[in-house]
Amino acid sequence: MKFFKVKTVSESLSIIADQFRPLRPPVQLPIADACGMVLAEDIVSGEQVPHFSRSTVDGFAVRARDTYGASDSLPGFLDITGRIEMGKAPEQLLKEGQAQAIPTGGMLPEGADSVVMIEHVEEIDDLLNVYRQVAPGENVIRAGDDVQQGELVMTAGHRLRPQDLGVLSAIGRTEVRVFPRPIVGILSTGDEVVPTDKKQLAPGEVRDINSVTVGATAQQYGAKVIQGGIVRDDYETFAARARQLFEEVDFLILSGGSSVGTRDFTVQVMQALGEPGVLIHGVATKPGKPTILAKANGKPVMGLPGHPVSALIMFRLFALPLLDKLQGLRPCETDTRLSAKISRNVPSAVGRTDYIRVKLEERADGLWAVPVFGKSGLISTLVESEGIVEIGQNKEGIIEGEAVKVYMLS
Amino acid sequence: MKFFKVKTVSESLSIIADQFRPLRPPVQLPIADACGMVLAEDIVSGEQVPHFSRSTVDGFAVRARDTYGASDSLPGFLDITGRIEMGKAPEQLLKEGQAQAIPTGGMLPEGADSVVMIEHVEEIDDLLNVYRQVAPGENVIRAGDDVQQGELVMTAGHRLRPQDLGVLSAIGRTEVRVFPRPIVGILSTGDEVVPTDKKQLAPGEVRDINSVTVGATAQQYGAKVIQGGIVRDDYETFAARARQLFEEVDFLILSGGSSVGTRDFTVQVMQALGEPGVLIHGVATKPGKPTILAKANGKPVMGLPGHPVSALIMFRLFALPLLDKLQGLRPCETDTRLSAKISRNVPSAVGRTDYIRVKLEERADGLWAVPVFGKSGLISTLVESEGIVEIGQNKEGIIEGEAVKVYMLS
Incomplete structure (x- = not known):
């Protein structure tokens, strides 16, 4: 049995950060299917948001200068020349001395530059008494105030959250290029390990817990999972099954049997999968010391300890950052614990x-x-x-x- | 237009906690499909875990009293009478003065009560020199140490995480009763609102952002989503579409147009869906004040403000706890912000x-x-x-x- 020097947690995380990157080309997806995935392109807006100048209140569109000096004791008077409908362009220009009724979200007519709130006016037939002056731009979101045409809205490496999909929709994007979900393969080893659906355990047998906990965690984290089943402590069988599963996946997890023999096999199998082979053989942690990480033709292969608690903690500690790297996620600099x-x-x-x-x-x-x-x-x-x-x-x-x-x- | 007294955030959350509960009966699912769902049954273990007494180290199974007094200077001597294989029951009893080689995870033979680590012995043919004494139970997990048969392992109202699925697998559960994922229906209103896939906006039009952000958040949170599309500011059409969608879902979201007319319609439509009707009409928040919550035949109906930012914050603040209640989740008492x-x-x-x-x-x-x-x-x-x-x-x-x-x- 060869001895490697165990790595610290930070050494191991540095290796993961340096050694792995997306292996598969980006895919184009409808935005509704892209939630939780990582952007593979910079997003530049092809249009302005809002598309037109909108009122943020219910009131009357006016020219601000027509309201200057208006107060409760000395109202201004404007002619009401129209009523703007939601979702439609105003039918007429707004000229000096005029006002047009406008709902929240309504489009500002040409000639208007601001909106007086309904609370600050009084309508008397076609005459509007204005009791408060407004400044140009008041109660208005101007076209492009939110997003300018040509503006960089998001950059590659950003994980799409629901609100990001909202922004993409706002600028008229219906599809987006993202890195595909990594495919994780899990192969359990050990002569004592039996499938989780085995009802009556024989003496000495234990159920394959790690495939369940690791599989569900990987899925929760956005990966697709292929369950490779259980393989006996026999080098040839183990190596053949590992090789086969390795070809189908982006990330192979070997959940170790805990016997000495299996531990040795795992390292040999990992070395045999491709160059450069084992990068980490043991980490200075408790639990989780016998964790192994290899790289074979760019793909990560991780050997997890057999103990379910150790395996789950090591998977979260090292495999989740690895999944981030395989998806091209930009590193996060804040500690969100x-x-x-x-x-x-x-x-x-x-x-x-x-x-x-x-x-x-x-x-x-x-x-x-x-x-x-x-x-x-x-x-x-x-x-x-x-x-x-x-x-x-x-x-x-x-x-x-x-x-x-x-x-x-x- | 009727005026309701606005509710505070804590009043609103109390109403949600008191008024809503699961509406649909629990379903039986394979555990791999139940991650993130809420348990609808207490889980009592039908077996003990581990199933048998296991060694936690590589070494030799012994009777502790045969090692008493053993030290480097005065080793004890035991007869090696067997080698235990992983996953198999030991073939023979262990008698006084005997030892059997055992791997980590191997089954303890009858008669043995502890394991001496391989580091503390020396094998000379069939004779074992023991250099360290062990106590009864040392380096052993006894049958049932982890879970006793008949033990209450989890209770109804617990949201299943990957590690919980592992525990269920360990006790031989392959299926579990959980509350079904709630079905959320989203209906957007407003004459200005157009589908997100509309390429060229006409003046005055805005895309339906809220159906995207609210839909993705609800899905992320485990709900199924039915997109009801967009309905114009016309009471009859709006009421008919809302009624139809309401019948298909567990939780109806009305994403409000921002005009005064639509706001009135929304309340009327919500009142008409069933008893007791509107519970909250306005909350003392910024943003999000015009949020409305009704209950109709046990189902929640929520009216969200039209502004995407307000809608998303209000959805997270009130609709996510509501989804928890509809799934029977036990309230969480810790502040995990x-x-x-x-x-x-x-x-x-x-x-x-x-x-x-x-x-x-x-x-x-x-x-x-x-x-x-x-x-x-x-x-x-x-x-x-x-x-x-x-x-x-x-x-x-x-x-x-x-x-x-x-x-x-x-």
Whole structure:
């Protein structure tokens, strides 16, 4: 058995950031299908928004200078020459001394530059008493105020949220170029592992939990998942199945059996898939130390520990950033983890990054993270856990009341 | 036009919490299809996990008392009588003075109560030198340590996350009863509103942004969406289309045209759909004041403002909790918004809850929320915005450097 030097978490994340990029060409999709996907093009607006100058209130379109000096005691008087209908162009120009009724969102007539609110006028037949002066542009959004024609609206590498689709619609885009959803393949190994639908376990057997948790997390994160099933601890069979699945996917996950033999096989199989081979063999974390990452012909291959808790934490820690890279996502520079205080002392070892499961409690003085303990094999602790707290590698632990950041397991 | 008293945000949220519940019976789904859905049953384990006592290390299964007193200077000696294979039941009992080789995850033989790690023994043919004593249960997860048969594992009202599916798999559940995904119908109104795929806008026309942003947010949140299209400002047409869509959905959204006429129609249409009718007519917020909520035969009907920014904020503020209620989700008691400091003074008015869009900046002293300003009709500000900060109704504003909570617009 060869020994590699274990990598720190930050070394491992740097390798992921440097080594991986989108492998498949962008696709053109209707915007309704593109939510959650990453833009592969810069978006330049082909039109102006709004398309025309609009009133932001119900009132009367006027020329501002015709209202100057108007007040409750000394109203201005204007001739009402029309009523603008929603969704239609005004039928006539607005000339000096005139006003046209306009609804919120209505199009400003040519000649008008502002709108007096309905609350500040009085209509007497065709005469409008104006009790408040307005400035040019008041109560109006001018054509192009929101988006100019030719304006850069979004850039490649941005993940599309519902509001971004709204902006794309506003500028008349119905399709958009995005990076395709990565295809993740999961292959479980181990002579003890049986399919999750096996009803009666024989002594010594365990169900294939990792394919379920890793598969659902990958899907939740926008990936497509191919379940490769379970393969026995036999090098030839394992290597053949891994090779076959590798060809079909963008990212291969090998969920390791926990025996020594399987661990060795996993590395050999990963090395054999292509160049440059294994990049990370072991990370300085608890849990999750036996995590392995390889690169073969540009594609990532990750070997996860067999323990369901370790596998899930390592998948979230390393595979989710990897999925981001495969989708061309621009790196995020803000730390969006929750702030909380830890409810008790938790010891750790210097030189190792620890991940502890926590539940959250809202107390009078704010949010507290309460560690959920249990042997690392215990998956029932995951039901209670709402998040993960990291104890950095230079720390000997965290002290009750210390501020921590919580990565939500949602 | 009737005037209702506007409700505060907390009054409105209380009404939502009290008035709505799941309308459709639970469905039975394979667990792989149930991620993100809400449990409609308590889950009691039908089996124990693990199914058998397992070793947590590579080593030798022993009787702890046979190792008592063993040390580097005074090793104990045991007879190696077997090698346990992964996934199989041990072939023989372990008797006094014996040891059996066992891999991590292997099944403990009857008679053994603990495992000595491989690092603490030396094998000499069939003789095992033991250099460290172990306690009963050491390096072993006993049958049922993780989950006992008959144990309550999860309760109804819990939203299933990937890790919960893992626990369900571990206890042999392949299907689960969950509340069905709510069906949301969206009907847009307004003579100025045209479909988003209309290429050349005529003067006065705007595209139907809200159906895109609200539809995508509802889908992202697990709802199914029926797009009802656009209806003109005509009471009979509007009422007929709303009634038809209402019958097909669990939750009807009316995205309001902004003209006075449409606003009146919306309330009338909502009242006519069923008892008890309008519950909330206007909320003390900025933006979003003209938001309306009705209940008709148990179903929610929401009237959203026409402005895309207002509509999206109001949908997130009120419709997402409503979707939770329709799915039977247990209320969450923790505040999971991000903590940040506001980068500048923002004035507000007492008696009104303000929602301001912010982007996030990671600075040396932590996370800052930087307000993104713009007239409320400007949807391009939504691209830049990463979250929403609430300014409570009893506040006159927030001061630069003040701690705020950020609701992420992700």
